[in-house]
Amino acid sequence: MRQSNLFTKTNKKPPADEDSKNATLLRQAGFIHKEAAGVYSFLPLGKRVRDNIEEIIREEMDAVGGQELDLTALQDQNLWQQTDRWSDEAIDVWFKTALKNGTEMGLATTHEEPIPNMLTHHAESYRDFPVAVYQFQTKFRNELRAKAGIMRGREFLMKDLYSFSRTQKEHDDFYEKMKSAYKRIFARVGIGADTHYTYADGGSFSEFSHEFQTESEAGEDTIYLSTDDDLAVNEEVLSDDVLEKLNLDQDNLQETTAIEVGNIFPLGTKFSKPLGLTYTDKDGQDQPVIMGSYGIGVGRLMGAITEIKASEDNLLWPESVAPFEVHLLRLGDSEDVVAETRTVYKTLQGAGVSVLYDDRNASAGEKFADSDLYGLPFQVIVSEKTENKGKLEVTFRPNTEPAYLELSELIAKLANTQHE
């Protein structure tokens, strides 16, 4: 994309009404726009990042057999009354709204009810199971206090997958597959080393649920990390009993704050029973379906990546999620520089590389400043200098030492550093 066509602008100063690093930098760079507290719009650059994260998650969900769908945000209160979760006491973050006829509807905070309800109309036989369905869907939560930029908002995009199994064993096997899928996701988006499988409260149907917690001072959770096992325990369930069960020694645990970037949750028959989701077994008998839910807040994950990777002043994107792989800077506007930059731009695009081409008639300093703020993984410079050298100047962030490469060498390098 030509940067001259990008309608968003960077700001010299960060916004004054923002405290979190993620919102401060993402807004200063024009990746997101704030509509209200905890309500952020995604602008072209920000949307590209979020889309990239979404696509990685999608690939991993498809790989474990997930089928993508898209349920509505508007929710019928009758459904939620079946599980006794329509009241504001049961779910205190409900947004509710009235239809013209006076009927109340809710804006979905989760789809633990509607998904199994929908499934009762489609899956009945043991032959129809197991099933795993997922969606990227907007959730609404009327938080008492939104905070931490895009990491705890009132409206946000969430990937939620629900598994439906016939037996506990079938459920357990799938649960393990999801655990691996989540590990791959967090590794692929560049925070694998900082993210830890964490034991957390399991609610009424199982002893534990499991969270993926990314170490960061911006986090709101406290976890106890066992570095030997790359395993952690959320403060909320920490006890001698639990430590013994997990074979952990309190003295070897390290307390740290972390961002919950994902969680997986065994639900048992908590929802399938009241909603009447059963399957008919080979003997013609109805059997309850065993459920699991598996969530990742896509926006929160983007926020977490920002918190982990960005410096105080500049964003920095892992190649796998960057809005563009290459930031191509044209310094000067002499004919040969313009022609050469255009050639590089076209050739990289032809090679399947996403390029943000700064073709503006701006000063070098301004281009560098914007480029640093954007934090794309590769910075490629074409100028009189590089023309004389006959090579491109390439910086691979976060390195600051440039390399001088032929165009063909650059393309080879880009191919090699493609993330798994």
Next chain:
RNA sequence: CGGGGCAUGGUGUAAUUGGCUAACAUACUCCGUUUGGGACGGAGUGAUUCUCGGUUCAAGUCCGAGUGCCCCGACCA
């Protein structure tokens, strides 16, 4: 929901502490010169000082109420 802080052009700030036409930087538009770390000169555009009410000869400034934003706490299916 309890507590604290803040609210002035798109953005970041100032305004003698109640006093003249709300200033500066940046951004934006136009002209010209520039082009390796946010260039320079010139000319412009842009503000109901969050809202409503009050005090006063006079309010961005004081008072009251409300709203919004940020932070701490509680809460977090």
